[in-house]
Each structure stands twice: as C-alpha cells, then as structure tokens.
Amino acid sequence: MIIVAGWLEVAPEARDAYLDSCAEAVRLAREAPGCLEYALGADLLDPGRITVYERWESDEDLARFRGSGPSDEQAAQIVDAAVARYRISAVEAP
Numbered sequence: 001m002i003i004v005a006g007w008l009e010v011a012p013e014a015r016d017a018y019l020d021s022c023a024e025a026v027r028l029a030r031e032a033p034g035c036l037e038y039a040l041g042a043d044l045l046d047p048g049r050i051t052v053y054e055r056w057e058s059d060e061d062l063a064r065f066r067g068s069g070p071s072d073e074q075a076a077q078i079v080d081a082a083v084a085r086y087r088i089s090a091v092e093a094p
Helices: 012-031 059-066 072-077
Strands: 002-009 035-042 049-056 080-087
Touching: 002 059, 012 035, 012 049, 012 072, 049 059
Parallel strands: none
Antiparallel strands: 002 049, 002 080, 035 049
16 A cells, blocks of 8 residues: 655645645546545645645556646645655554
C-alpha cells in the first residue's frame, strides 16, 4: 500500500477557489483503479493550508492516475508544500 500525505500552502484568500478547482480531480481519483482514499481539505487553524491524504494499492495505480500532476494554474498557486510518499508493508487494527 502507498500513502501520500502532507500539506500544501496557498494564499489564504485563494484556498477555497483552489479546493473548488480540485473537486473533479478528487472525483476522478476516487474512481480510479487502486485508489483506496483521496482527500484534500482545508486546515482548521491555518487559512492557507490544505491537507493532502491519499491511499493507493500500488505504485502502478498511483502512477497511472497521477500522470503529470497538478495543472500549471494550480501549481502556480502553491507557495509551499511538504508532501511525502510512504510505503506501508502491514496494516494493524487500532
């Protein structure tokens, strides 16, 4: 299993529009083969921060969906980011 998690920073006044522009990508990701979870969300404390969380069955599934990444317009709005990929070898019940 692959987890992609972290955060993006955009101008606080642009965050809602940025998230709105991502709605179709979220829908498509959730319908993609191998996608177990795909979510982008507004941080409750930082008005410019967006939380990123994805779970994929495999690297191949992630790569097939990811393609070239965010559009140029979306990428231009990101002022900072910290997103990492994690390879999970086991899952434990809480």
